[in-house]
Amino acid sequence: MKILDENWGRYDHWKIAGKFSGDSRYATHYHPLAYHLLDVAAVVEILWQQILTPRVRSWLAESFQGDPDQAGKWVSFLAGLHDLGKASPIFQIKDSAAHNRLAGTALELVPRDLARKASTRHEVITAYHLQNFLPQFTGVDKGIARSFAIIAGGHHGIFPSIGQVRKARGFNIGEPDQSSGNNPWQEARNDLLQCLQNTLDVPCESDLLAIKTPKAMLLSGLISVCDWIGSNTDYFPFVKTEYEPTDYMERFSRPQAENALGNLGWLATPIAQKPRSFAGLFPGIEKPNHLQQLADELSDSLCGPTLIVIEAPTGEGKTEAALTLADRLISNGSTGLYIALPTQATSNQIYARLKDFLADRYSDSPIVNSILLHGHSSISGEMEILENMTPEEKPVDLNDSYNYEDLTSVGAAEWFTYRKRGLLAPFGAGTIDQILLGVLQVRHGFVRIFGLANKVVVIDEVHAYDTYMSELLQQLLRWLAAIDASVILLSATLPYQRRRSLMDAYGQGLNKSQVMSVDSEYPRISWIESTGSETKYHSKHVFTSSLNTRQIVLEKAPTDFSTIGDNLETALSAGGCAAVICNTVDRAQEMYKELRKRFTGKCSDGDPEIQLLHSRFLFKDRQRLEQRVLRRYGKPGDSSIRPDRSILVATQIIEQSLDLDFDLMVSDIAPIDCIIQRAGRLQRHQRDNRNPSFIGKPPHLWVMWPGEASSGIPTFDRGTTFVYAEHVLLRTWLELKGMTSISVPDQIDELINAVYHDHDEKYDQLSPALNDYWDDTAQDLDKRRASERAEAKDRWLKSPTQDIPLWKFYEQQLTEDDPDFHTKLQALTRLTGNQVSLVILYRIAGALHLSPDDPRIVPIVESHGKYWDRELLKNSVTLGSPAKLVNQLKSFNTEPLWSKSRYFRHHRLVIVDEHGSAECSALRIDPDLGIQEEKNGSLI
Numbered sequence: 025m026k027i028l029d030e031n032w033g034r035y036d037h038w039k040i041a042g043k044f045s046g047d048s049r050y051a052t053h054y055h056p057l058a059y060h061l062l063d064v065a066a067v068v069e070i071l072w073q074q075i076l077t078p079r080v081r082s083w084l085a086e087s088f089q090g091d092p093d094q095a096g097k098w099v100s101f102l103a104g105l106h107d108l109g110k111a112s113p114i115f116q117i118k119d120s121a122a123h124n125r126l127a128g129t130a131l132e133l134v135p136r137d138l139a140r141k142a143s144t145r146h147e148v149i150t151a152y153h154l155q156n157f158l159p160q161f162t163g164v165d166k167g168i169a170r171s172f173a174i175i176a177g178g179h180h181g182i183f184p185s186i187g188q189v190r191k192a193r194g195f196n197i198g199e200p201d202q203s204s205g206n207n208p209w210q211e212a213r214n215d216l217l218q219c220l221q222n223t224l225d226v227p228c229e230s231d232l233l234a235i236k237t238p239k240a241m242l243l244s245g246l247i248s249v250c251d252w253i254g255s256n257t258d259y260f261p262f263v264k265t266e267y268e269p270t271d272y273m274e275r276f277s278r279p280q281a282e283n284a285l286g287n288l289g290w291l292a293t294p295i296a297q298k299p300r301s302f303a304g305l306f307p308g309i310e311k312p313n314h315l316q317q318l319a320d321e322l323s324d325s326l327c328g329p330t331l332i333v334i335e336a337p338t339g340e341g342k343t344e345a346a347l348t349l350a351d352r353l354i355s356n357g358s359t360g361l362y363i364a365l366p367t368q369a370t371s372n373q374i375y376a377r378l379k380d381f382l383a384d385r386y387s388d389s390p391i392v393n394s395i396l397l398h399g400h401s402s403i404s405g406e407m408e409i410l411e412n413m414t415p416e417e418k419p420v421d422l423n424d425s426y427n428y429e430d431l432t433s434v435g436a437a438e439w440f441t442y443r444k445r446g447l448l449a450p451f452g453a454g455t456i457d458q459i460l461l462g463v464l465q466v467r468h469g470f471v472r473i474f475g476l477a478n479k480v481v482v483i484d485e486v487h488a489y490d491t492y493m494s495e496l497l498q499q500l501l502r503w504l505a506a507i508d509a510s511v512i513l514l515s516a517t518l519p520y521q522r523r524r525s526l527m528d529a530y531g532q533g534l535n536k537s538q539v540m541s542v543d544s545e546y547p548r549i550s551w552i553e554s555t556g557s558e559t560k561y562h563s564k565h566v567f568t569s570s571l572n573t574r575q576i577v578l579e580k581a582p583t584d585f586s587t588i589g590d591n592l593e594t595a596l597s598a599g600g601c602a603a604v605i606c607n608t609v610d611r612a613q614e615m616y617k618e619l620r621k622r623f624t625g626k627c628s629d630g631d632p633e634i635q636l637l638h639s640r641f642l643f644k645d646r647q648r649l650e651q652r653v654l655r656r657y658g659k660p661g662d663s664s665i666r667p668d669r670s671i672l673v674a675t676q677i678i679e680q681s682l683d684l685d686f687d688l689m690v691s692d693i694a695p696i697d698c699i700i701q702r703a704g705r706l707q708r709h710q711r712d713n714r715n716p717s718f719i720g721k722p723p724h725l726w727v728m729w730p731g732e733a734s735s736g737i738p739t740f741d742r743g744t745t746f747v748y749a750e751h752v753l754l755r756t757w758l759e760l761k762g763m764t765s766i767s768v769p770d771q772i773d774e775l776i777n778a779v780y781h782d783h784d785e786k787y788d789q790l791s792p793a794l795n796d797y798w799d800d801t802a803q804d805l806d807k808r809r810a811s812e813r814a815e816a817k818d819r820w821l822k823s824p825t826q827d828i829p830l831w832k833f834y835e836q837q838l839t840e841d842d843p844d845f846h847t848k849l850q851a852l853t854r855l856t857g858n859q860v861s862l863v864i865l866y867r868i869a870g871a872l873h874l875s876p877d878d879p880r881i882v883p884i885v886e887s888h889g890k891y892w893d894r895e896l897l898k899n900s901v902t903l904g905s906p907a908k909l910v911n912q913l914k915s916f917n918t919e920p921l922w923s924k925s926r927y928f929r930h931h932r933l934v935i936v937d938e939h940g941s942a943e944c945s946a947l948r949i950d951p952d953l954g955i956q957e958e959k960n961g962s963l964i
Contacts, residue, residue, distance in 0.1 A: 064106065064254035087236075107251075241830075245470040346512045363482045459472065592622075613956065819836065
């Protein structure tokens with residue numbers, strides 16, 4: 025056993041608390057700081073040795089003289105020191121029992137008011153002490169020591185500034201001024217530092233080199249995550265018995281760290297497998313198409329980090345091609361995979377496909393499924409974990425011991441909900457928002473960077489984002505390149521300029537000179553090859569499969585719902601499945617109400633032949649409706665039940681990534697890329713049970729065509745111009761006006777670039793009225809884009825190549841997941857306007873229920889337990905419209921009893937009567953229509 029410095033224990037170090045109970049019933053219950061430092065160091069040890077890939081270890085080791093073993097010791101040492109600043113009066117005074125515990129020692133809290141008046145936080149004290157004493161004890165350069173001190177001091181989510189660190193001494197931290205000479209607290213911190221150094225066998229000579237920003241961010245995220253795990257009292261219970269530090273490390277810290285990481289599913293991470301061909305990965309696909317063959321061939325030459333862009337029509341198997349490329353990159357050393365999609369509905373479907381894929385790929389690793397559950401970013405991942413809970417089960421909080429800092433406690437605990445844990449698990453799927461937050465100036469943003477480092481990130485539907493999100497996406501690509509992550513971008517309708525901007529952004533993150541190449545024609549695969557000091561751009565044309573080489577008949581339909589109903593009755597008189605896509609929820613609800621008067625029958629599955637789907641349903645209702653949509657219109661299979669006749673009325677949530685198939689489609693006019701995406705859901709599957717009326721005929725798309733003013737200007741629906749830029753709608757209208765069909769894939773690139781290119785000479789001869797309308801809407805669009813670019817740059821994390829202090833990357837300190845802050849202070853991934861999150865309950869006979877016919881009485885308490893968390897999540901919804909209703913609901917206070925809930929702290933509780941009308945607002949809820957706004961007793 026290592027003999028420590030003879031000074032160890034001279035200040036009763038065991039009495040310095042690292043964790044203590046916030047419960048007055050256990051006021052003397054605490055965990056020594058020395059033990060907590062060792063606990064966190066042990067978590068890092070196990071993480072480094074058993075979880076981080078060799079490539080990540082080697083990459084980080086570049087800042088530690090290049091030796092991964094020595095680097096592991098240093099990283100554990102630095103992580104363990106993260107809470108060194110807790111050995112200070114300003115922190116110890118937070119514990120009501122500390123005064124009595126430290127009485128009679130050299131660390132006695134006298135005078136007590138000195139600490140109470142101080143304002144410096146413990147992590148800033150950590151940074152101050154490390155920058156001054158790492159050089160003394162390890163010989164490291166002072167400038168380098170300052171960088172690593174700031175990294176350790178950032179574990180609560182924000183890096184301390186140089187000015188804050190400079191003041192973290194003397195009276196500012198409740199200690200005697202330095203001029204007094206004798207400071208037992210400072211000496212106690214020195215002892216703790218030496219204790220950790222000796223226990224971890226960290227060499228006294230310096231191994232530290234200057235650390236670049238991307239590695240600093242990754243290291244900061246690693247320390248934060250290990251601190252959260254090491255703070256979990258389920259795995260690291262308080263120990264008051266005095267042990268020699270090395271003895272405690274062997275008996276407690278290391279075994280408990282291994283148990284904690286094992287329970288999180290991280291120790292059983294599937295190891296890299298031998299590469300498989302496309303046929304080996306997808307044995308159910310008898311003959312891969314040209315896109316999939318080319319992806320298979322390209323995968324042989326991949327060695328990340330790299331960027332790949334796949335552009336091909338919908339239904340061409342882009343997802344399978346991306347998984348083939350991702351699998352090869354993982355086999356070559358990438359850490360894992362995250363698939364990002366634009367909406368919750370699309371992430372739900374891809375999650376199921378990814379789960380099946382990985383269950384086969386890693387069939388010898390039974391933990392894969394639980395990793396996927398951890399990685400599922402949508403709320404339904406939470407449902408799967410909570411599904412078997414009973415009302416009596418008590419909640420388990422991964423951050424119980426953080427009670428002295430409630431806001432930090434709840435925020436950190438949220439990282440262990442399954443919506444966010446997907447970025448920390450090897451495999452995950454969810455919305456793009458979760459990764460875009462990694463490049464916003466938000467607390468713990470570097471934890472996302474840690475979670476994404478060295479992964480393969482697949483981003484689907486990259487054309488689907490507005491200017492603000494596109495700017496954030498480009499900044500994300502710069503960071504992903506800098507942290508050794510590979511990226512695969514998918515789209516059917518990507519404008520030339522957008523593709524070039526995305527590839528350039530990734531190239532900038534690699535920080536190498538760029539060699540350009542000539543683009544191939546659409547469809548195509550483009551990729552970046554990184555060699556030596558330069559990056560080369562490549563592109564190859566892909567042939568479209570015969571199934572997706574076709575003519576889509578384009579018909580201009582009237583906009584009034586009654587006529588659409590008449591036409592659908594005729595078109596579906598012999599059966600068939602149709603989709604009606606509206607641009608707003610309000611239009612979809614009105615269309616549904618009109619059509620259900622005509623289509624009143626039941627399908628073979630027992631449900632109505634007409635259905636409505638949009639974003640304004642309670643989670644449980646939307647989940648039920650989405651599952652029905654997939655059963656009716658998804659790929660043919662065991663769970664598929666194709667109705668003889670049915671209609672789905674929906675918003676644009678079904679236009680992207682969802683693998684659906686309709687015989688006929690009706691659509692509001694929309695930007696050309698949206699029109700093409702929607703048309704991609706027409707007759708996309710080979711199926712034996714297609715209605716005979718639609719066999720052997722080209723698919724038909726009815727576009728509800730806007731009328732024209734006397735001047736010839738189109739009159740777009742007000743809701744449509746709220747959702748989409750009017751200038752883009754105008755250019756789409758001009759392109760489609762004289763067309764009776766769209767040729768796929770031949771006309772896709774031409775149409776996309778005609779609408780999104782900066783200028784097209786063919787429109788120089790418009791009528792005076794149309795020309796003025798063109799100029800006015802173009803100016804509005806330019807202003808909107810400029811504003812969105814400015815919004816993005818104001819919020820985003822500065823580029824990884826910028827040589828500035830770490831704290832300057834998070835100067836804004838934006839708030840995440842709190843819609844009640846002013847939008848300027850929010851970490852917005854989308855400029856969607858005001859939103860409000862609700863839990864809706866029914867008041868029946870004076871008691872609260874989940875629905876009018878559910879006999880269970882819902883308790884509204886501070887801590888529900890997992891069973892009721894699950895049930896309340898099912899009754900939740902987030903609204904972004906109607907605007908008046910959202911503003912009215914936001915004026916209400918959140919439920920006070922939920923202020924510490926990781927799930928509901930930002931939710932309003934809305935109580936409705938048995939008919940669905942809210943008691944104190946204009947909200948009305950209907951299980952078929954979703955949420956509507958009620959005014960003066962009638963729905964509007």
